[in-house]
Amino acid sequence: MEIYLDNAATSHPKPQAVVDAVMQALTTYNANPGRSGHQRALRGARLLLSARESLARLLNAEDSDRIVFCFNGTDALNTAIKGSLRVGDHVVSTMMEHNSVLRVLKELEKSGLIEVTLLEPDGSGTVPAESFEAALRPNTSLAISTHASNVTGAIQPVAAIGEAMRRHGVRYLIDGAQAVGHIPVDVRALKCSLYAFPGHKGLLGPQGTGGLYVAPGTPLRAFREGGTGSSSESMLQPVDMPEGYESGTVNLPGVAGLEAGASLVQAQMNERMRRERALTQALYEGLSHMDNAVVYSPSEPAARVSVVSFNLDGASSESVSDYLDTQGIAVRGGLHCAPGMHQALGTLRSGAVRVSPSWQNSFEDIEALLSAVKRYG
Numbered sequence: 368m369e370i371y372l373d374n375a376a377t378s379h380p381k382p383q384a385v386v387d388a389v390m391q392a393l394t395t396y397n398a399n400p401g402r403s404g405h406q407r408a409l410r411g412a413r414l415l416l417s418a419r420e421s422l423a424r425l426l427n428a429e430d431s432d433r434i435v436f437c438f439n440g441t442d443a444l445n446t447a448i449k450g451s452l453r454v455g456d457h458v459v460s461t462m463m464e465h466n467s468v469l470r471v472l473k474e475l476e477k478s479g480l481i482e483v484t485l486l487e488p489d490g491s492g493t494v495p496a497e498s499f500e501a502a503l504r505p506n507t508s509l510a511i512s513t514h515a516s517n518v519t520g521a522i523q524p525v526a527a528i529g530e531a532m533r534r535h536g537v538r539y540l541i542d543g544a545q546a547v548g549h550i551p552v553d554v555r556a557l558k559c560s561l562y563a564f565p566g567h568k569g570l571l572g573p574q575g576t577g578g579l580y581v582a583p584g585t586p587l588r589a590f591r592e593g594g595t596g597s598s599s600e601s602m603l604q605p606v607d608m609p610e611g612y613e614s615g616t617v618n619l620p621g622v623a624g625l626e627a628g629a630s631l632v633q634a635q636m637n638e639r640m641r642r643e644r645a646l647t648q649a650l651y652e653g654l655s656h657m658d659n660a661v662v663y664s665p666s667e668p669a670a671r672v673s674v675v676s677f678n679l680d681g682a683s684s685e686s687v688s689d690y691l692d693t694q695g696i697a698v699r700g701g702l703h704c705a706p707g708m709h710q711a712l713g714t715l716r717s718g719a720v721r722v723s724p725s726w727q728n729s730f731e732d733i734e735a736l737l738s739a740v741k742r743y744g
């Protein structure tokens with residue numbers, strides 16, 4: 368029997384309600400919403416609206432129009448970053464970011480279009496708001512941080528950063544890939560301008576889904592142009608929210624599954640968070656009692672999401688994850704698309720073994736993982 372502990376990559380198993388919603392979208396709702404005016408297309412359009420409303424409720428967005436559907440977390444981040452920056456802008460971000468932020472910034476910097484400052488995490492594995500403030504320049508237009516590290520799980524002080532950036536009039540983008548669905552997210556309380564999230568991780572939706580929250584008063588240029596089903600007489604891209612940022616046929620089956628997943632998550636948020644914290648704590652304690660293990664995640668359960676990373680003395684992370692795979696346990700080894708974070712942890716060569724349980728795992732799954740790690744070591 369497979370034990371799946373790689374939910375930070377994508378959640379598994381998808382709930383039956385998600386599978387059913389995808390099937391229903393492919394049958395009952397199958398049409399191109401926003402394009403044709405027939406009953407079937409209108410049913411599809413209503414489904415899209417309902418999903419937008421569910422996501423807006425989950426994130427406490429002002430209105431469903433503030434939610435743009437994207438194809439994954441990376442697409443949402445590209446939409447936010449490329450739609451925000453102008454030539455000569457300065458961006459403050461962190462070494463902790465995923466390549467879906469770092470590579471976008473570094474490519475723009477390499478082309479001579481923008482300047483970038485990447486801040487190092489402190490001893491607690493976070494970057495405080497004061498470091499962001501100290502790095503601001505007259506031309507800083509955007510600050511970006513992850514909500515929680517995908518390597519260590521450490522939750523970042525996003526509310527304090529949001530508060531500080533609003534005071535300085537700097538746009539703030541949060542990468543919610545490892546937070547949304549695992550801990551409550553209130554975009555208004557966080558005072559962020561943009562919040563990017565995948566649909567296939569904590570929200571339990573299918574791959575190929577994601578979204579971007581855009582706060583009122585945050586103008587954005589479209590990162591991709593094309594048909595939107597609105598203002599069709601114009602050869603120029605409309606800037607209407609949200610259609611102006613969703614060019615091309617939307618992934619209706621994916622969005623239907625995403626709505627089903629997000630609704631489950633919202634109904635069970637507190638229970639789910641408590642369970643993930645308890646599972647992750649059992650995992651953290653078990654690993655930190657092993658003499659030959661180095662654990663990189665914060666010790667305090669409330670300081671991390673459901674991610675614990677470690678290495679064993681003298682073993683490469685891939686050899687440990689490959690061994691666990693032979694034991695029927697799915698985790699991720701190697702580098703986690705976050706080279707700056709591995710540099711900060713000193714694991715750029717070894718990578719790390721990342722274990723990411725979900726509320727659907729059992730304590731027996733964690734015991735089985737710990738026993739297998741002991742057998743390896």
Ligand SMILES: Cc1ncc(COP(=O)(O)O)c(C=O)c1O
Nearest residue numbers: 439440441465467517542544565
């Ligand atoms: C922190 C973080 N940001 C962004 C992404 C990219 O998300 P996606 O794989 O949905 O493009 C990931 C995915 O692992 C992530 O962990």
